[in-house]
Amino acid sequence: MSTRYNFKEIEKKWRAEWEKNPVNPTNTDKPKYYCLDMFPYPSGSGLHVGHWRGYVLSDVVSRYKLLHGYEVLHPMGWDAFGLPAENYAIKTGTHPAETTKKSIENIKRQVKEISAIYDWDREVNTTDPKYYKWTQWIFVQMFKHGLAYEKEMPLNWCPSCKCVLANEEATNGVCDRCGAQVTKKNLRQWMLGITKYAERLLNDLKDLDWPEKVKKMQSDWIGKSYGAEVDFKIKDTDKKITVYTTRPDTLYGATFMVLAPEHAIIPEITTADKKDEVEKYVYAASTKSNVSRMTDKEKTGVFTGAYGINPLNGALVPIWISDYVLADYGTGAIMCVPAHDDRDFEFAKKFDLPIIQVISKDGREEELTQAYTEAGIMINSGELNGMNSEEAKVKMPEYVEEKGFGKKTVNYKLRDWVFSRQRYWGEPIPLVHCEKCGIVPVPEDQLPVELPNVESYQPTETGESPLASIDEWVNTTCPCCGGPAKRETNTMPQWAGSSWYFLRYCDNHNDNELASKEALEKWLPVDLYVGGIEHAVLHLLYARFYTKFLYDIGAVGFEEPFKRLFNQGMICKKSEYDGKLYKMSKSMGNVVSPDEMVERYGCDSLRMYELFIGPPELDSEWDDSGIDGVFRYLNKIWKFVDENKDSTIAATKEIEQIRNKMVYEITSRLEALTMNTVVSGFMEFSNKLIAAAKEAGGVDRQTLETVCILLAPFTPHIAEEMWHSLGHGDSVFAQSWPSYDESKMKEDSVEVAVQINGKVKATVSVAADADKDTVIAAAKEALGAKLTGNIVKEIYVPGRIVNIVAKQ
């Protein structure tokens, strides 16, 4: 006879039962809890055990809240627009909708293996016209509010995806999706004015219960800086150049200026003798790739022949051009203080420009071998001399403003969002170009603008969408004047659908609004959002921006979508190619299939092991054999409940103590989301319980029931089965989370370690409430002859330790 519990039968039985009678009742008047997973892209290759981690964690929290009497919204859906389905279409001619449908079917089957309490009636799919109707509707609102606009500018272009990229998708000059080096291409594109929200996106971060790391990444990306704009007149002309600086305190030390090669004033100020050289440099910079401009740190530059005038002291400063100055940040022009800026120092050394020190450590000038970038005492700075540079930094912007040659300003690194894509498998941008009326949004009652069928999905080299070749779709009538007009052929980026999907879940069948006011009011904002760190800037920033916009137009009643964020770590495994640790992926050959694990150990064991593997916020290495421990534990607890299910005896004091402590520990560890210690807690307390029961000749019912309920969020099937085996007819999830009685957790006697000079020499058992003198006396007795010398000090930490300090 096998002692293994029959997980296959049990899990099948309860899954069928829960499908019929969901344990999470809807439309109640209970308090709400919205627990959200980042929805997956339904790729053809399906799930691996790494995907389970976040989904199990969020399901544990959801079920835990359920047992606390909440009505829980725990939905799942598919972020299904995107390149893999489209690339597959290019190769095979299969319509992406078909591929997507198949992928969703497959991944949904795998997701169901997790046995999470997802409400499948609320499933969303970003590629469903009923869904993207509202993605388009939001765009139309943005257009109407002047937030969506068209602009021609040099953009990140991925030569491999044949598509433009947003700044957020092209960090380090590399395509976020395919890894190809990004080039610049001058294109006319649709932009979203996210920079208008920069201040709010930054400010509202501070109230969010998010990992500090993510908040920092977002605030760095927004990149707010305080400084001043200062006007430099150009010698012998009536023109001026405005520079932006965060170091107005160093203005007296500005010895030259540098313009970005794209700066519009360059042709106007370049002197005749420098013209050729300047034009050559500007041309070279324009053809230099984005990547080399970022990575070639060697300074290059050219002198324009013109001079600016330092507004403070009238000094003449030569105006140079260099590609280390960015055209689209600040004013595209800088004043250079080589004494106090590394880059300016390097430039000055290379081109032999003067260096004037204006800040010094001790008020004395010194020979600088590198830029002095710390704070210090002002020197060579007229009226500022002797002042602390930090103070000067604060005072100067105001001073500059008073004198009328500049103003205090703020700058952001955040750029507007390049929103259009030249690909097929995305939401069509719902606009019409009319010769008479200009750009006209498609009327809301005509949404969605559905994706037409095309013959070739192939993207073009020219930056034109594959949709442009379908004349019967492109040619339309203007909704405004009824005349001939052409549709916008660009599509939206993948982020469009995911920027608001969390709103749709609460009312996903609504054809009249993106979600009803009542449903939004009831469910939003999200209480806990679980997902990977890779979306720290992209998705999470976009979703916050969308929410703020929708708040501004009155479509939602809150400004921040996600109150609490949890980033689970990745599951890694050694690659079979080079033996190094990598995040699980098909291409590294290190994928472990959850299907296989479920087959061998069951869903409950895999769920518990996913949590046991390590701290949930850190990356962990997958180890196949580790799951054995969890599986053995479940067998052990199964056997324990089975053997005692008909018990009628009362709890001993010890068992009562273990039960109360167990409830306390499991609860507080679960609240802190330290799930790995919850699992070890289960093992630890169960071991104690089994040992105590052996000694007592059995265990009481209440303790067995408590164990079932505690386990229910983690291993729902076995918990439900054991609950029923105790004679209950209702579900374990209809119960309340157990409470604990602190007074019953206390032990009568405690083991106290006895130290001499901080080294443990003995232990002694004393009454828990014994006073210091009693314990010290007992400790000395236990030490006996080991205690020598003069006692200097006696320390007692109640219930923990005695330390006797003795001098020899």
Added chain:
RNA sequence: GCGGAUGUGGCGGAAUUGGCAGACGCGCCGGACUUAGAAUCCGGUUCUUCGGAGUGCAGGUUCAAGUCCUGUCAUCCGCACCA
């Protein structure tokens, strides 16, 4: 270059936030059961020259340090000419 995280047995990792380092589990060793294996159960498992030593390394504060401070090394992650 700047910023952040991490560093504890053969392995994954605990440690009530300054109070007996190594919980819990994997693996391994020994034993029981078995014709045998699997499974299960019981015991052991940081190192040690048995004095002690020990949380990447070197200092410091303290009666007491994995935990606090200073310096340093390594690994990983984010940003990267943002003036």
